[in-house]
Amino acid sequence: MTVTLESLMSREDKIAVVGLGYVGLPLAVQLAKHFDVVGFDLKTERIQELKAGKDRTLEVSEQELKAAQILYTDEAQELSRCRFIIVAVPTPIDQYRIPDLRPLHGASRIVGKYLAKGACVVFESTVYPGTTEEECVPIMEKESGLKFGTDFSAGYSPERINPGDKVHTVENIVKIVSGSDKASLEVVTGVYGKIVKAGLHKASSIKVAEAAKVIENTQRDLNIALMNELAMIFDKMGIDTTEVLEAAGTKWNFLPFRPGLVGGHCIGVDPYYLTFKAESLGYHPEMILAGRRINDGMGKFVAERAVKMLIGLGKQVRRAKIAVLGITFKENVPDLRNTKVVDIINELKDYEINVLVHDPLADPAEAKKYYGLELRQMEELMGVDGVILAVIHDDYRKLGLSNIMRLCTEGASLVIDVKGAFSPEEAKKMNIKYWRL
Numbered sequence: 318m319t320v321t322l323e324s325l326m327s328r329e330d331k332i333a334v335v336g337l338g339y340v341g342l343p344l345a346v347q348l349a350k351h352f353d354v355v356g357f358d359l360k361t362e363r364i365q366e367l368k369a370g371k372d373r374t375l376e377v378s379e380q381e382l383k384a385a386q387i388l389y390t391d392e393a394q395e396l397s398r399c400r401f402i403i404v405a406v407p408t409p410i411d412q413y414r415i416p417d418l419r420p421l422h423g424a425s426r427i428v429g430k431y432l433a434k435g436a437c438v439v440f441e442s443t444v445y446p447g448t449t450e451e452e453c454v455p456i457m458e459k460e461s462g463l464k465f466g467t468d469f470s471a472g473y474s475p476e477r478i479n480p481g482d483k484v485h486t487v488e489n490i491v492k493i494v495s496g497s498d499k500a501s502l503e504v505v506t507g508v509y510g511k512i513v514k515a516g517l518h519k520a521s522s523i524k525v526a527e528a529a530k531v532i533e534n535t536q537r538d539l540n541i542a543l544m545n546e547l548a549m550i551f552d553k554m555g556i557d558t559t560e561v562l563e564a565a566g567t568k569w570n571f572l573p574f575r576p577g578l579v580g581g582h583c584i585g586v587d588p589y590y591l592t593f594k595a596e597s598l599g600y601h602p603e604m605i606l607a608g609r610r611i612n613d614g615m616g617k618f619v620a621e622r623a624v625k626m627l628i629g630l631g632k633q634v635r636r637a638k639i640a641v642l643g644i645t646f647k648e649n650v651p652d653l654r655n656t657k658v659v660d661i662i663n664e665l666k667d668y669e670i671n672v673l674v675h676d677p678l679a680d681p682a683e684a685k686k687y688y689g690l691e692l693r694q695m696e697e698l699m700g701v702d703g704v705i706l707a708v709i710h711d712d713y714r715k716l717g718l719s720n721i722m723r724l725c726t727e728g729a730s731l732v733i734d735v736k737g738a739f740s741p742e743e744a745k746k747m748n749i750k751y752w753r754l
């Protein structure tokens with residue numbers, strides 16, 4: 318018997334969520350309001366943390382975690398009790414910018430090993446079109462001994478989580494759903510329909526759903542790349558980019574994108590999944606890769622701008638001290654994986670500048686593990702030659718430009734405002750040498 322919405326609603330069958338990060342945990346919490354849910358993650362530390370009612374990603378509050386009736390486990394055999402399984406594991410790129418499917422392959426092997434007959438496995442991870450049926454399904458068939466389409470089915474429903482966003486949450490974002498056949502699409506639609514208030518969009522196939530997801534962030538990447546290129550052009554002209562964009566934004570159909578560092582697990586990664594697949598088919602995607610080159614070079618551009626401004630202030634570049642405020646990949650989130658702030662730091666270090674890094678949300682152990690960086694306390698930053706405000710956490714916004722300025726040596730305050738959190742007028746009144754991207 319194939320799993321159905323009715324068997325899940327009656328709690329005859331259980332739902333499993335594999336991978337309890339930014340995507341999986343909020344999803345599991347919402348599903349637990351209607352179904353019996355098993356939350357599986359390979360990291361024992363993560364399971365213990367969730368059992369204790371703590372979420373280091375800050376996506377789910379302590380109150381929500383406490384209220385959610387979820388069986389958290391790192392024991393894969395618990396998956397054998399579930400017949401609707403959602404896989405939400407990372408899909409990163411490697412050092413050569415090639416899709417790294419190892420987490421997805423690993424999850425497929427684990428799910429396949431404990432796959433029950435009649436189960437439906439839904440993937441949420443961002444992939445290139447064809448990955449679910451060409452990569453994941455064969456692994457699950459091999460591990461389970463079951464036949465796809467007869468003994469189990471699959472679906473794809475791409476995640477659209479925006480880390481740190483408390484408005485566009487799981488239930489408030491339109492969800493794309495797809496299935497390998499009519500029955501699987503019906504159950505996938507039924508399950509997500511219980512938790513998503515914003516509505517569902519049924520894709521005609523798994524490949525269409527996969528393609529839709531991968532182009533969402535590719536489009537954003539290209540738009541931001543255009544803004545970054547404009548910022549570099551206007552910088553040469555001595556024009557403030559923010560003022561230009563505000564003026565252009567008065568037209569009804571001008572899109573409100575802004576320049577910036579493009580890191581994280583989505584916008585800076587997803588386009589490479591699409592370009593990888595395109596090139597495997599003999600097509601070289603020029604526009605997408607051009608956008609990636611521009612965005613990947615912004616850390617170097619910001620660092621070089623800081624060096625030029627140090628020289629303009631009469632500072633010696635070698636052995637100068639620069640404070641970098643913020644290292645996570647975006648504001649108000651603690652995750653520092655795939656952050657582009659490290660590009661600024663590494664470029665400054667090439668000039669033999671002493672870089673002091675502060676972040677109120679990042680885990681010092683992770684900063685050391687991933688990047689070999691020691692996070693400093695705010696008082697350790699006093700007396701620097703300049704400040705780069707790289708990530709505009711609320712803490713820095715509340716601190717204000719006047720307090721940020723006080724970190725600098727007296728008489729020569731230099732502030733590089735990557736996100737344009739403050740204004741040139743405000744900086745001018747304080748006699749700050751100020752620049753924003």
